[in-house]
Amino acid sequence: MDFLVSIIMAIFRKNPHAKNEDNKHAKRNWKRHSPKLSTSKIILALTLAFLFIPLFVIVFYSFNESKGTSFTKFSLVWYEELFLHSGTLWQSLFYTAIVAVASATLSTIIGSLAAIGNSWYKFFGRSYIQSISFLPMILPEVIMGVSILIFFSGIHMYFGLTTIIIAHTTFCLPFVYLMVTARVDEFDYSIIEAAHDLGASEKQTLFKVIIPAIMPGILSGFMMSITLSIEDFVITSLVNGSVITLPIYVYNMIRHGVSPVINALSFVLIIFICTLTIILRKSLKSFAAAH
């Protein structure tokens, strides 16, 4: 799963595939006579612009006084509306937070344990768990949502927060598992053997040696689950019952006439995500420095 490795790389700011100096040198110099502005750089700049323009458009219009797309006057009226007059929105945000924290906690605990077990121990069913561990990640969301919906209605489960949390845990688990596994693989097994030789019990080893050592992996798995859970719309909309989470609220808003309040909300969310990423990276770095 190269794609995940690169996300982990970006967050840990550490290259798992150590490069030799020769390659680094070659990378910068292989075209000795190349001009500063190469085609690939231009394409990269255009792509980044393409990725960011919609976000800028949203932020720009959130400060617009009128509802239309012509910019009339700078104003904070939509922020006022968002913070003071959107009760149901805050209610939905509250539900989203509950679901995100609950499912992230559950999936972090289950996924981290499985990562430890599968990397270091040999037992009955190991290959079964390994092979199903990444399947939910690759299946299209609609299918997962539909299958879990049919399953829940088959066992006559009451649709609500519980079903949402179960569904979210299921699709967050593979990500936690992969992130923690990446961290566990870097960790030296002889440290555990040393702990055992020094008389630590299995429980002590787990809580005093293993978990502190793989903490950055666990933390980033947790953060990843939170983001995935806040973000999910398709699966939630199938199993939500009458609970309205934030993505469903936004979807209803889009469907029933667009209001610039969404622009303001988006800006707040973008700021939130950026801060979260920065804090996470800073804390991971200081964590790595401490150990």
Next chain:
Amino acid sequence: MTEKKFRKQNPGPFYSWPMGIWFSIFFIVPILIIICYSFMKNDLYGGVLKEFTIDAYRQMFSPEYGEIFLRTLWMTIIATFVSCAIAIPCGYAMARSRHQTLLLILVIIPFLTNSLIRIFAWMTILGEEGLLNSVCGFFAKAFFFVTQNKDGSFEPVQFMYTKGAVILVSIYMYLPYAILPIFTSIDRFDFTLLEAARDLGASKPGAIFRVMLPGIKSGIISAIIFTFIPIFGNYTVPQIIGSTESYMLGNTIMDQITKIGNLPLASAISVVLTFISMAAILFMISSEKKEQNLKTVKKES
């Protein structure tokens, strides 16, 4: 991890089995249920009758749904192709840059922003009174003196609710899925090979096309698969940006579930989609393994 390191008596099952049980109940069982449902008969009240039939599959490949299937397929292929074509030079520029981490974070930030909000942003841009239309109108008036209406205004172009818009927004949504694996494999690629190719007289594009592209083949394959699967099963983008003419398989499944209530048909489409995804992933894994085997053979010889 060598096998020697595994201990004989160990708590491995206690660590791993919670996840195994969780996935068995909430993932494997539901998938098995929809496989069963896809072979059952539809009843009029939105449930199923326990009778074996392959009607659902027959219905799926009937002209009505077959057309949606083909449409989804070619829209996905275009979007995947364009994403990967953009991603290769991007990944190359990122791998050669000194600011890799910054660029990676720049690519990931839009990707972390809520997907509905990103789609909504495109509504603002593509809409009838949207940004793109105002820009078009401005240029038409300023440079080509085109005014279609009597009062001198410009007739807005219909960007929203078309297949093109769905493809464009799909590319936007899943571009990071293509860039990240390609970047990773270019970053790992041995650039001294390119220097060697240049020294042996290859032209710059020749060196890139004949040395680098085969070298990062597995990265390109995973980029194709990581973009193909989510776009193929996409629901939100066609639902918001598209119209009934540009609906894809995901929308059909959801409509069957929520509006029409034909569970066997929805299950059958889901099963076919699942098998396509699984086949793609197995192909990717086997090609990665092949490459790794090649590398070990080279090292040994």
